[in-house]
Amino acid sequence: MPAERTSPFPASTVLGYPRIGPDRELKRALERYWDGHATAGELRQEGARVRERTWRHLRSLGLDALPSNTFSYYDQVLDTAVALDAVPERYRGPSPLDTYFAMARGAPDVAPLRMTKWFDTNYHYIVPEIGPDTVFRPVPDKAVAEAREARALGLDTRPVLIGPVTFLLLAQAAPGAPKGFHPLDRLGDVLDVYGRLLAALAAEGVSWAQLDEPALVADRTGAELDAVRQAYEHLGTLTARPGLFVASYFGDLGEALPVIARTPVEAVGVDLVRGRTPVRTLGEELAGKTVVAGVVSGRDVWRTGRDRALATLRALRAHVDRVVVSTSCSLLHVPHSLERETGLDPALLRRLAFADEKVAEVVELARLLKAAPRVEPFPAPDVHGGTEAGLPVWETRSPYPVRAAAQAEHLGLPALPVTTIGSFPQTDELRAARAALARGELPVPDYEDRVRAEIERAVRVQERLGLDVLVHGEPERNDMVQYFAEHLDGFAVTRHGWVQSYGSRCTRPPILHGDVHRPAPITVRWARYARSLTDRPVKGMLTGPVTIVAWSFRRDDLPLREVMLQVADAVRAEVLDLEAAGVSVIQVDEPALRELMPLRRAAQDAYLAWAVAAYRRATSGAGDRTQIHTHLCYSDADQIIAAVDALDADVTTVESARSHGRVLREPAVRDFGRGLGPGVYDIHSPRVPAAGEVEELLEAVLRVLPAERVWVNPDCGLKTRTYEQVEAALATMVAATGRLRARLAPQPSSSSSSV
Numbered sequence: 001m002p003a004e005r006t007s008p009f010p011a012s013t014v015l016g017y018p019r020i021g022p023d024r025e026l027k028r029a030l031e032r033y034w035d036g037h038a039t040a041g042e043l044r045q046e047g048a049r050v051r052e053r054t055w056r057h058l059r060s061l062g063l064d065a066l067p068s069n070t071f072s073y074y075d076q077v078l079d080t081a082v083a084l085d086a087v088p089e090r091y092r093g094p095s096p097l098d099t100y101f102a103m104a105r106g107a108p109d110v111a112p113l114r115m116t117k118w119f120d121t122n123y124h125y126i127v128p129e130i131g132p133d134t135v136f137r138p139v140p141d142k143a144v145a146e147a148r149e150a151r152a153l154g155l156d157t158r159p160v161l162i163g164p165v166t167f168l169l170l171a172q173a174a175p176g177a178p179k180g181f182h183p184l185d186r187l188g189d190v191l192d193v194y195g196r197l198l199a200a201l202a203a204e205g206v207s208w209a210q211l212d213e214p215a216l217v218a219d220r221t222g223a224e225l226d227a228v229r230q231a232y233e234h235l236g237t238l239t240a241r242p243g244l245f246v247a248s249y250f251g252d253l254g255e256a257l258p259v260i261a262r263t264p265v266e267a268v269g270v271d272l273v274r275g276r277t278p279v280r281t282l283g284e285e286l287a288g289k290t291v292v293a294g295v296v297s298g299r300d301v302w303r304t305g306r307d308r309a310l311a312t313l314r315a316l317r318a319h320v321d322r323v324v325v326s327t328s329c330s331l332l333h334v335p336h337s338l339e340r341e342t343g344l345d346p347a348l349l350r351r352l353a354f355a356d357e358k359v360a361e362v363v364e365l366a367r368l369l370k371a372a373p374r375v376e377p378f379p380a381p382d383v384h385g386g387t388e389a390g391l392p393v394w395e396t397r398s399p400y401p402v403r404a405a406a407q408a409e410h411l412g413l414p415a416l417p418v419t420t421i422g423s424f425p426q427t428d429e430l431r432a433a434r435a436a437l438a439r440g441e442l443p444v445p446d447y448e449d450r451v452r453a454e455i456e457r458a459v460r461v462q463e464r465l466g467l468d469v470l471v472h473g474e475p476e477r478n479d480m481v482q483y484f485a486e487h488l489d490g491f492a493v494t495r496h497g498w499v500q501s502y503g504s505r506c507t508r509p510p511i512l513h514g515d516v517h518r519p520a521p522i523t524v525r526w527a528r529y530a531r532s533l534t535d536r537p538v539k540g541m542l543t544g545p546v547t548i549v550a551w552s553f554r555r556d557d558l559p560l561r562e563v564m565l566q567v568a569d570a571v572r573a574e575v576l577d578l579e580a581a582g583v584s585v586i587q588v589d590e591p592a593l594r595e596l597m598p599l600r601r602a603a604q605d606a607y608l609a610w611a612v613a614a615y616r617r618a619t620s621g622a623g624d625r626t627q628i629h630t631h632l633c634y635s636d637a638d639q640i641i642a643a644v645d646a647l648d649a650d651v652t653t654v655e656s657a658r659s660h661g662r663v664l665r666e667p668a669v670r671d672f673g674r675g676l677g678p679g680v681y682d683i684h685s686p687r688v689p690a691a692g693e694v695e696e697l698l699e700a701v702l703r704v705l706p707a708e709r710v711w712v713n714p715d716c717g718l719k720t721r722t723y724e725q726v727e728a729a730l731a732t733m734v735a736a737t738g739r740l741r742a743r744l745a746p747q748p749s750s751s752s753s754s755v
C-alpha cells in the first residue's frame with residue numbers, strides 16, 4: 001500500500017505562498033530582464049533568492065510541511081504545461097526561458113497564449129493549448145530542481161502541480177483541432193506523463209506531491225467526474241510515486257467528493273471557509289484518508305475565528321485518519337505581511353491577517369488541535385445561515401424609449417456618436433507628480449494644477465479630433481477602484497499590500513472593513529473643470545458598486561449583497577451630484593460584473609440579481625434626460641447578457657475589437673434593445689489600427705445593429721497608451737465614423753441596410 005511507504009503528512013501546511021517577493025523583487029527582476037537590463041542568470045538568481053527566503057521564512061514561522069514548485073516566473077498553469085511539454089511549436093526556440101516568456105507575453109512575430117481569470121479570483125492564468133496531435137513528454141526539471149534546491153537548504157518540500165483534470169479543463173483546443181475536440185479527450189496520454197513526473201519526484205526522495213484540482217468545485221458533468229475517477233485511480237495505483245495529495249479549493253467538492261474519496265489517493269484538501277458541505281459528510285466520505293483542512297482563508301485579509309476553526313478541526317478529526325491544518329487555498333491571493341503596514345488604524349490592524357499572519361494562525365491551530373482532547377467533538381456551528389430577502393426595487397427612471405427621446409433632445413448627438421471609455425494616457429509627468437505627492441515633496445495645490453493641466457490636454461485633443469462625447473481623462477486616478485476607496489469611509493488602503501494579478505503585474509486592493517459612506521463629492525470638481533473647457537458634453541466617470549466590491553478585500557461580517565448596496569448608495573450620491581453639476585452623460589463602469597459570479601450554477605442567478613440591484617440602486621436616481629452609460633471589458637457576454645440588459649443603462653460599451661467582433665455573433669447582443677458600443681479598436685496593443693480595420697469592424701457592427709443604437713468607441717480605457725498612439729488611433733476612429741455616417745445619410749437610392 002502506498003500509504004505505508006509514505007511518511008505521514010505533517011501537521012500544518014499552506015497550499016501556496018506569494019511568490020512576487022515582499023518588496024516585489026521578482027516583479028522588478030522580471031521587468032529588468034524583459035527590458036534587456038538584466039541577464040537570464042540575474043533573473044534566475046533573484047528567483048532562487050525569493051524561493052530560499054520563502055522556505056526559510058515559512059519554517060521560521062513554525063510551519064511543518066513546505067510546498068515547493070509554487071514559485072513561478074509567470075504562472076503555475078503555464079509551468080504545468082511546460083512540465084508536460086505542451087508547448088505549441090510556434091513558440092519553441094533555443095532558450096527555454098524565452099520560449100516560456102513567448103507563450104506568456106508573445107514575441108515580435110507571435111501573439112501570446114490567451115490569458116484569463118483563475119476561477120473567481122483576480123489572478124489570471126495562461127490558457128494552455130492542447131490539440132489531438134500535442135505530444136506530451138515529462139519535463140520534471142523545474143519541480144525536481146526546486147525540491148532539490150530546498151533539500152540543499154536542509155528542507156523537505158512537497159512539489160505542487162496543477163492536477164490533470166483541472167489542467168485539461170482549463171486548456172483550450174489548439175487552432176485547427178477538429179470540431180468537437182476537447183483537451184480532456186487527451187486524458188489518457190496526459191495521465192501517462194503525470195505518472196512519469198511523479199516517478200521522477202519519487203526518485204528525488206520526495207514523500208508527498210500536491211495536485212491542485214480547483215476545477216472540481218464547479219458543476220461537472222458525468223463524463224468529467226468519470227475523468228476524475230480515471231485520473232486518480234490511475235495515479236493512485238502507480239507504485240513509484242510520492243504520497244498523493246489532491247487539493248480542492250474555492251468551494252465544495254460536491255459530487256466530486258465521493259468520486260475522489262473512492263480513489264487510492266492518500267490525502268484530500270477541502271476548503272472549509274467557502275465550502276458548505278457539513279463536516280460530518282466530509283468526515284464520513286473521507287474516513288481513512290488524510291484531510292488537509294483549509295480553515296484559514298487564503299482569499300481574504302481577516303483573522304481566523306479561532307474557536308470555530310478549532311471546533312471544525314476537532315469534529316473532522318473524530319471521523320478521519322489524520323487532519324492537517326492548512327489554508328483554504330494558496331496564499332497567492334493575499335499580500336505578504338502586515339509587518340510594514342504602519343499607517344493602518346490599530347483597531348483595524350487587530351482584525352487583519354496577511355499571508356505571514358495566516359501562516360502563524362495555521363501553526364497555532366495545529367498546536368491547539370494537537371493539545372485538544374480527542375473527546376466527543378462538539379458539532380461545528382452552522383455559519384451559513386441567513387435568509388434571502390426580496391430584492392429592493394428602484395424604478396425611478398422612465399422606460400427606455402421615453403428616456404432615449406429625452407436624451408436625444410437634450411444632447412443632440414449625431415448618428416454613431418464617438419466617445420472613449422474614460423481614461424487618457426497617464427503621462428510620465430503625471431506619474432512623477434503623483435509619486436512626489438506621495439513622498440510629501442509636492443504640495444497638494446501643485447499636484448492638482450498638474451491634474452488640471454492633464455484634463456485640459458485630454459479635452460483639447462478630443463475637441464480637435466472631433467469626438468462627440470468627451471471625457472476628462474481620469475488623471476486624478478491611479479486606479480479606478482483605489483481612487484474611490486481613498487475617498488469613501490469604510491475603506492483602508494495599504495502601503496505594501498501587493499497581490500499578483502498576472503505575470504509581474506500586481507495590484508493593491510483596498511480593504512473594505514466598515515460601513516461605507518461618502519463624506520463628500522469625489523469626482524464632481526474634475527467633471528466641472530472639464531465642462532468649463534468645452535461646449536461639448538463631457539461624460540462623468542464612476543466605478544460601479546459591483547466592481548468596487550469585487551476588486552477590494554471585503555468585510556465578511558455582512559452578506560456580500562449588503563456590502564454592495566452600501567457602496568451603491570455612495571455611488572448613487574455621486575451620480576446625483578454630477579447630474580446637479582450639469583453633467584448629462586454619466587458612465588458607471590462595471591468591468592467586474594461577471595467576476596464574483598459563483599462557481600456553481602445554482603447560486604449564479606441570485607448573485608446576478610443582487611449585482612443588478614446594486615447597479616440600479618447606484619444609477620436609477622438620474623433623471624430621464626441624463627444618459628447613463630456602462631462599460632464592461634469582456635465580450636463573452638453570453639452568460640451574463642440578461643444581467644447586462646437588466647442593468648438598464650442607456651448605453652453599454654464592451655470590448656470587441658480584441659476578440660475580432662465575437663460579441664456581434666451573440667444573438668442576445670443583436671437583440672439588445674439599447675445603445676451599444678462594441679469597441680472598434682484594441683487598446684491592449686501599442687499598434688495604431690489601420691483605417692480599413694476600424695471601418696470594417698464598424699461595418700460589421702452596422703450589419704447586426706440598427707445604426708441609431710450604435711456608439712463608436714475603443715475597447716477600453718487608454719491609460720496604458722501614449723498620447724501619440726491615442727491621437728493617431730482616435731483620428732482613425734473619427735475618420736472611419738465620418739465615412740460611415742456619409743453612407744448612412746438618406747440618399748434616394750440607398751438605405752442603411754445596404755451598408
Ligand code: MET
Nearest residue numbers: 421422423589591717718
Ligand atoms: C477596466 S475598465 C476601465 C474603465 C475606465 N473608465 C477607464 O477608461 O480606464
Ligand SMILES: [Zn+2]
Nearest residue numbers: 632633716717
Ligand atoms: Zn474596460
